[in-house]
Amino acid sequence: MKRAGGAIRRPFSFVRPRLGSCHMKNAILAAAAALALTSPSHAQTAQHQLDERYNRALAAGYKALFLCSAIANAEANGTTRTPESVHEWELTGIQAPLNRIVRDLPYEIIRRPTGQIAHVQVRWDEDMPDRLAVFDGKDAGCSVPPVGAPPGLSNPTAPKPWEREEREDARIPLGLPPGPPPSLPSLDAAFSDKYGNGRTTAVVVRVFENGRVKANYARSAPGFSRYTPQRTWSVAKSIAATLVGAAVHRDEIDVNDSAGLGVDESDPRRAITIDHALRMASGRYSDTPGNRTDPLYWGGTSVEERAQDWPLIYTPGSVYRYANNDTLAAIKAIEDTFANHPPADFFAEIGMTRTVAERDWRGDYVLSSQVWSTAWDLAAIGQLYLNDGMLWNGTRILPEGWVEYVSSPSGPQPEGRPFGYGAGWWLMNSSEGVPSDTFAAFGNRGQYVVVVPSRDVVIVRRGEDMVGTRFDIAAFTRDVLAALE
Missing domain, CATH: 3.40.710.10 (DD-peptidase/beta-lactamase superfamily)
Known part of the structure; x- marks a missing residue:
């Protein structure tokens, strides 16, 4: 016997079956069914299932990242975004095939005791961990760990919010004319x-x-x-x-x-x-x-x-x-x-x-x-x-x-x-x-x-x-x- 592709390959031999007509018919049907499992249509079905699963994982990562980045970065700027707003704008009309998946995926926004976003998690499969987007701090925004990553895995080089030195928020003087902006x-x-x-x-x-x-x-x-x-x-x-x-x-x-x-x-x-x-x-x-x-x-x-x-x-x-x-x-x-x-x-x-x-x-x-x-x-x-x-x-x-x-x-x-x-x-x-x-x-x-x-x-x-x-x-x-x- 030889090993090929991790499986044991037995020497091929032909033995004429001694079966009655009924048994012969059943054997032929069984062989046809086995052949169907390796047919192009079955392969396409298997690939389609694989792609669908992959697309759900991507869509969950997409949703987690946009909820995290839109909301956390807005809050870092002293303003707010709601999940409803992100769904209306960033998560609507996106590229196929994620568009038909992303909006319905359940999500949860996890915040630290300070109120700051820690991470966003999106459920995409019952047997796999939620997809995550982790907020790494005001100067780093959010990052997406690999599929299957548990909470707590984040960007190893990002400045954490409690480590970052506060930056003076002094905008460069632009010489803006006084009063409300004119109409155009x-x-x-x-x-x-x-x-x-x-x-x-x-x-x-x-x-x-x-x-x-x-x-x-x-x-x-x-x-x-x-x-x-x-x-x-x-x-x-x-x-x-x-x-x-x-x-x-x-x-x-x-x-x-x-x-x-x-x-x-x-x-x-x-x-x-x-x-x-x-x-x-x-x-x-x-x-x-x-x-x-x-x-x-x-x-x-x-x-x-x-x-x-x-x-x-x-x-x-x-x-x-x-x-x-x-x-x-x-x-x-x-x-x-x-x-x-x-x-x-x-x-x-x-x-x-x-x-x-x-x-x-x-x-x-x-x-x-x-x-x-x-x-x-x-x-x-x-x-x-x-x-x-x-x-x-x-x-x-x-x-x-x-x-x-x-x-x-x-x-x-x-x-x-x-x-x-x-x-x-x-x-x-x-x-x-x-x-x-x-x-x-x-x-x-x-x-x-x-x-x-x-x-x-x-x-x-x-x-x-x-x-x-x-x-x-x-x-x-x-x-x-x-x-x-």
């Missing part, structure tokens, strides 16, 4: 169906002059205020590029440095640079268009195990393919700089004091998507780019020429799309009625930060658009700029 008809139109059938939650338009705010326009949907954070989704990629720029300015890295992918110097992936990663041109394979990273975002895997090891299929720098993994690789390449320059300190320095970059459960930043910020804070990062990387007081924190670098289409470009791509920022240089120097951060569900250097204008639109809907950011930008003339 285009802002009201953003909450109608003029620009599509999206669901707008907040709009901020800032006009600058000599580095100071000349006019400020803002409006929020009911239940949202200037202190209400939302997930940025892929706007985080532009924030990631900004953190890379800060490290370049401090002479800690160069964008032409290797991103450190691959096992050693003999690995061809070592040729992928930080610039390649920022420009979505690493040449690596990714399994879905847009590179959905559900196992990392909702499944509790880590950046290290999910994003770093994909194989190379094109020469680095030759092909554009939008991939979360590339931004994650760029941030992983500069992670050593975060010990002395954590993102929270950078956010505070530029006035984004109500923004938090969340991490995976092992402590790596998920800066492809998992940042929670307010519309007002995102306007501050737009202001930084209008000021060519300098703070309001003249202190430079991004390199000279960084604005030109991120807004330059020097790498391979997306095909069949109305927008080009720079280094972590989208380009609106082909949008009708929009100045050719306009660049923007785009995020899922309608998150936009539009920077128009020639007009000294920043436009922020936040939304919770449902799958299959859209918001025409180019038309909105055009109309806002026309209204400001």
